[in-house]
Amino acid sequence: xxxxxxxxxxxxxxxxxxxxxxxxxxxxxxxxxxxxxxxxxxxxxxxxxxxxxxxxxxxxxxxxxxxxxxxxxxxxxxxxxxxxxxxxxxxxxxxxxxxxxxxxxxxxxxxxxxxxxxxxxxxxxxxxxxxxxxxxxxxxxxxxxxxxxxxxxxxxxxxxxxxxxxxxxxxxxxxxxxxxxxxxxxxxxxxxxxxxxxxxxxxxxxxxxxxxxxxxxxxxxxxxxxxxxxxxxxxxxx
Amino acid sequence: xxxxxxxxxxxxxxxxxxxxxxxxxxxxxxxxxxxxxxxxxxxxxxxxxxxxxxxxxxxxxxxxxxxxxxxxxxxxxxxxxxxxxxxxxxxxxxxxxxxxxxxxxxxxxxxxxxxxxxxxxxxxxxxxxxxxxxxxxxxxxxxxxxxxxxxxxxxxxxxxxxxxxxxxxxxxxxxxxxxxxxxxxxxxxxxxxxxxxxxxxxxxxxxxxxxxxxxxxxxxxxxxxxxxxxxxxxxxxxxxxxxxxxxxxxxxxxxxxxxxxxxxxxxxxxxxxxxxxxxxxxxxxxxxxxxxxxxxxxxxxxxxxxxxxxxxxxxxxxxxxxxxxxxxxxxxxxxxxxxxxxxxxxxxxxxxxxxxxxxxxxxxxxxxxxxxxxxxxxxxxxxxxxxxxxxxxxxxxxxxxxxxxxxxxxxxxxxxxxxxxxxxxxxxxxxxxxxxxxxxxxxxxxxxxxxxxxxxxxxxxxxxxxxxxxxxxxxxxxxxxxxxxxxxxxxxxxxxxxxxxxxxxxxxxxxxxxxxxxxxxxxxxxxxxxxxxxxxxxxxxxxxxxxxxxxxxxxxxxxxxxxxxxxxxxxxxxxxxxxxxxxxxxxxxxxxxxxxxxxxxxxxxxxxxxxxxxxxxxxxxxxxxxxxxxxxxxxxxxxxxxxxxxxxxxxxxxxxxxxxxxxxxxxxxxxxxxxxxxxxxxxxxxxxxxxxxxxxxxxxxxxxxxxxxxxxxxxxxxxxxxxxxxxxxxxxxxxxxxxxxxxxxxxxx
Numbered sequence: 001x002x003x004x005x006x007x008x009x010x011x012x013x014x015x016x017x018x019x020x021x022x023x024x025x026x027x028x029x030x031x032x033x034x035x036x037x038x039x040x041x042x043x044x045x046x047x048x049x050x051x052x053x054x055x056x057x058x059x060x061x062x063x064x065x066x067x068x069x070x071x072x073x074x075x076x077x078x079x080x081x082x083x084x085x086x087x088x089x090x091x092x093x094x095x096x097x098x099x100x101x102x103x104x105x106x107x108x109x110x111x112x113x114x115x116x117x118x119x120x121x122x123x124x125x126x127x128x129x130x131x132x133x134x135x136x137x138x139x140x141x142x143x144x145x146x147x148x149x150x151x152x153x154x155x156x157x158x159x160x161x162x163x164x165x166x167x168x169x170x171x172x173x174x175x176x177x178x179x180x181x182x183x184x185x186x187x188x189x190x191x192x193x194x195x196x197x198x199x200x201x202x203x204x205x206x207x208x209x210x211x212x213x214x215x216x217x218x219x220x221x222x223x224x225x226x227x228x229x230x231x232x233x234x235x236x237x238x
Numbered sequence: 239x240x241x242x243x244x245x246x247x248x249x250x251x252x253x254x255x256x257x258x259x260x261x262x263x264x265x266x267x268x269x270x271x272x273x274x275x276x277x278x279x280x281x282x283x284x285x286x287x288x289x290x291x292x293x294x295x296x297x298x299x300x301x302x303x304x305x306x307x308x309x310x311x312x313x314x315x316x317x318x319x320x321x322x323x324x325x326x327x328x329x330x331x332x333x334x335x336x337x338x339x340x341x342x343x344x345x346x347x348x349x350x351x352x353x354x355x356x357x358x359x360x361x362x363x364x365x366x367x368x369x370x371x372x373x374x375x376x377x378x379x380x381x382x383x384x385x386x387x388x389x390x391x392x393x394x395x396x397x398x399x400x401x402x403x404x405x406x407x408x409x410x411x412x413x414x415x416x417x418x419x420x421x422x423x424x425x426x427x428x429x430x431x432x433x434x435x436x437x438x439x440x441x442x443x444x445x446x447x448x449x450x451x452x453x454x455x456x457x458x459x460x461x462x463x464x465x466x467x468x469x470x471x472x473x474x475x476x477x478x479x480x481x482x483x484x485x486x487x488x489x490x491x492x493x494x495x496x497x498x499x500x501x502x503x504x505x506x507x508x509x510x511x512x513x514x515x516x517x518x519x520x521x522x523x524x525x526x527x528x529x530x531x532x533x534x535x536x537x538x539x540x541x542x543x544x545x546x547x548x549x550x551x552x553x554x555x556x557x558x559x560x561x562x563x564x565x566x567x568x569x570x571x572x573x574x575x576x577x578x579x580x581x582x583x584x585x586x587x588x589x590x591x592x593x594x595x596x597x598x599x600x601x602x603x604x605x606x607x608x609x610x611x612x613x614x615x616x617x618x619x620x621x622x623x624x625x626x627x628x629x630x631x632x633x634x635x636x637x638x639x640x641x642x643x644x645x646x647x648x649x650x651x652x653x654x655x656x657x658x659x660x661x662x663x664x665x666x667x668x669x670x671x672x673x674x675x676x677x678x679x680x681x682x683x684x685x686x687x688x689x690x691x692x693x694x695x696x697x698x699x700x701x702x703x704x705x706x707x708x709x710x711x712x713x714x715x716x717x718x719x720x721x722x723x724x725x726x727x728x729x730x731x732x733x734x735x736x737x738x739x740x741x742x743x744x745x746x747x748x749x750x751x752x753x754x755x756x757x758x759x760x761x762x763x764x765x766x767x768x769x770x771x772x773x774x775x776x777x778x779x780x781x782x783x784x785x786x787x788x789x790x791x792x793x794x795x796x797x798x799x800x801x802x803x804x805x806x807x808x809x810x811x812x813x814x815x816x817x818x819x820x821x822x823x824x825x826x827x828x829x830x831x832x833x834x835x836x837x838x839x840x841x842x843x844x845x846x847x848x849x850x851x852x853x854x855x856x857x858x859x860x861x862x863x864x865x866x867x868x869x870x871x872x873x874x875x876x877x878x879x880x881x882x883x884x885x886x887x888x889x890x891x892x893x894x895x896x897x898x899x900x901x902x903x904x905x906x907x908x909x910x911x912x913x914x915x916x917x918x919x920x921x922x923x924x925x926x927x928x929x930x931x932x933x934x935x936x937x938x939x940x941x942x943x944x945x946x947x948x949x950x951x952x953x954x955x956x957x958x959x960x961x962x963x964x965x966x967x968x969x970x971x972x973x974x975x976x977x978x979x980x981x982x983x984x985x986x987x
Contacts, residue, residue, distance in 0.1 A: 009482070009485070009486055009573070009574060010396070010482050010485055010486075012396075012397065012398020012485065012667060013398070013667060015668065016667065016668060016669045019669060019685065020669075023685075049667075050398060051395070051396040051398075051481070051482060051485070053482065054396060054480070054481065054482025054483075054485075055396070055482075056482065109388075109391075109661075109662050110391050110392075110395055110662050110663075110664070111661055111662070112395075112660075112661055112662070112663060112664045112665055112666060113661050114887070139666050141395070141664040141666060141667065143395075203666070205669060206666050206667075206669050208669075209669075211672065211683065211798060211799065212669065212671075212672070213672075
């Protein structure tokens with residue numbers, strides 16, 4: 001597969017995503033500069049973590065105006081798989097590709113640590129390799145991961161199984177104590193209504209290798225590759 | 239300068255120059271300097287930039303070795319790690335600015351050390367920080383600590399360079415002079431190291447990065463002065479950091495370097511445009527002409543004086559190959575950076591500064607960069623030194639309630655878990671962090687190889703106060719021991735020497751002894767010092783900090799999977815103590831917490847014994863005999879054992895330990911800080927083999943207990959002189975105290 005990793009000025013997990021796809025999963029990776037206007041030839045797109053444009057003004061608020069964003073919208077509209085991690089998730093929210101917004105963490109601090117998330121929907125292109133309800137240990141590293149939306153939208157997310165990951169205890173209980181940032185309904189990751197766009201705060205690329213002592217995050221990437229292999233032909237290209 | 243004597247005196251005072259130094263300037267120029275030139279001399283000849291009080295002593299330090307690729311004198315040092323790669327590292331202080339404005343002071347400290355490393359052509363892959371604050375009882379100290387930690391996080395996290403470790407210690411002496419020392423390590427190809435040199439007459443000099451503003455003017459001079467009650471007024475001398483700009487600067491630099499365009503490059507740190515230009519010219523034996531008209535600036539109306547002395551952050555000066563200007567400019571613009579050709583390399587050895595067609599300064603580059611004054615300042619021990627080391631143990635009662643004593647020592651913020659600090663740092667970005675903060679050393683793998691490097695920063699300032707020579711040797715030994723316990727062979731060191739006012743003989747005495755200690759220990763362990771920094775004048779209203787020669791040491795692990803951690807990993811594992819415990823209570827954390835004394839002689843250190851121990855530990859780790867290894871230092875044996883039980887990432891494990899008291903006091907056995915000791919854990923069936931090997935190597939070793947259970951138990955049997963005692967606590971209680979003490983003390987309002 002040919003996976004595109006978008007590079008915004010200030011992206012800093014771009015190399016990490018490249019490393020997982022290229023060196024761990026033996027795929028082709030194209031680093032896509034934010035001024036590109038076309039995503040032709042890519043099978044899937046990753047918006048990596050970091051501090052695009054320094055996160056000045058508001059996280060992801062300036063990156064959404066990058067030229068590449070229109071191409072990403074087209075790519076998503078035509079059914080291409082788009083995944084945003086951390087700052088990438090924040091950009092997808094700002095760009096309207098996913099619903100809701102991010103507030104500052106309840107603690108008002110940046111927080112970097114392992115957390116546990118429960119797979120709430122194992123029938124997405126990003127979670128096919130997981131079991132329903134499976135608990136994954138994946139690190140977080142953010143200051144604005146406190147997901148928020150209005151009650152109507154939240155009910156919609158719940159009803160449409162758009163909540164993909166929720167923060168939980170190691171044994172899979174969704175509790176207040178297991179929520180590291182105050183996010184609504186312990187939301188750690190959501191998908192678009194169509195299902196082909198995923199945003200998640202935890203960094204699966206940080207737990208995708210045996211040497212790092214944790215391979216749970218790898219399931220997200222292998223799921224994505226598996227669904228690309230099985231996709232109907234019409235979805236090729238964008 | 240057409241000024242009368244009184245005015246000159248005033249000017250010299252403002253610029254922190256002496257009359258002798260002024261005379262020397264007049265001799266060099268053959269005339270009186272103008273104001274711009276005086277300003278340029280004042281920053282380059284400041285203690286911070288010229289090392290005028292320290293240079294004669296720094297020369298004694300060992301700086302060479304088979305692995306050394308670049309020693310001191312450049313932006314950072316470099317050490318060979320094989321596979322055609324080297325690690326580039328340095329540590330630097332940002333103490334003065336961090337006291338005046340903690341967030342920006344600490345943030346720009348991180349920014350500066352990052353630039354030092356990527357200027358050399360290395361991509362930074364790890365940051366560590368060594369911090370010192372006063373007691374957290376004071377709201378001001380809590381404010382300083384919160385601000386400094388947030389500043390480090392704000393800058394490092396945005397840059398995408400993980401802050402993988404460090405240390406924080408607390409002592410009231412640092413209340414008015416907190417220490418912020420930042421360490422950075424990067425990786426570069428050995429044959430692609432870039433230096434700060436302005437070679438090639440006629441080559442263009444290109445400015446890139448942020449615009450120049452009025453911030454930080456005289457920062458280097460401020461950092462070379464003691465504080466008084468009006469220090470808050472120095473806030474405008476603190477620079478403001480922009481990590482996003484620095485991230486762009488980093489990527490642009492690495493792209494420029496990958497494209498064979500550069501001759502030399504240097505960041506504009508302390509003394510900004512002045513230092514970068516004259517140092518690059520001086521290293522190449524050339525001159526440089528700078529035309530300020532082209533310097534990108536934040537506001538109109540800036541004078542040559544302000545432009546040359548500004549310490550605005552995130553700026554670089556490069557000397558490009560002639561004809562490659564356009565390509566350099568294209569790459570800088572791609573990264574949205576300001577860029578301009580501002581001058582050229584000349585052959586006359588002069589730094590000539592032009593503004594609007596007029597020469598505004600003309601100084602021999604070498605005089606500015608290298609011919610600053612050198613002082614052999616007088617030194618002698620302070621009269622109170624003997625009082626410090628004299629400690630009558632018989633006058634102190636031995637520990638009675640060992641449970642309570644352990645919990646008190648664990649709750650000391652110097653000992654307690656630093657989770658509150660490191661969780662605010664992104665310590666995992668770049669996906670190399672094999673051992674996260676909270677073990678003896680941080681370990682990051684080197685992608686593309688099977689190797690990993692371990693890093694630690696260490697210094698016990700209290701030991702150095704009590705005996706600067708011994709204290710510094712102990713710091714070297716502890717840093718090396720931390721690396722060895724992580725499975726790494728020490729390969730290089732950077733120092734960051736924090737002291738008081740060198741014009742005082744007692745402070746100079748501390749400095750000279752510390753250098754001797756550093757030299758002797760490094761020579762014995764054969765660890766070269768490849769970079770460093772001196773921070774004097776850490777003094778407020780005449781009260782100086784403890785001598786704090788901070789060390790950043792780097793070790794190499796040939797097989798990344800052999801990286802070792804400090805925490806117990808399996809129930810039923812045997813607990814082994816290597817090394818000998820003596821009556822070493824002097825300068826201990828226990829004495830400070832329980833007896834409120836910072837007195838006595840620091841622990842005895844025999845370099846041969848230490849080296850033999852370290853060689854043995856490294857060998858058995860590499861052979862896979864060991865499940866965990868922990869250096870036994872601050873807080874002594876009881877604290878080290880407790881840390882082995884509770885510091886692991888997922889579970890805490892109990893332990894049952896039995897100790898022989900012999901002729902020792904109970905408190906010395908449990909909490910004394912004898913050096914050259916390590917706690918190992920291992921599968922029970924390999925214990926015999928290990929003990930016999932230890933005996934062969936002449937290392938004192940014994941099985942002292944077993945991992946497991948839900949209690950932390952240390953049984954001390956009756957000794958020859960004293961009764962025994964017992965620590966017996968639920969492991970969750972031990973963990974709770976250690977894990978939450980720092981956060982609780984910071985929460986006070």
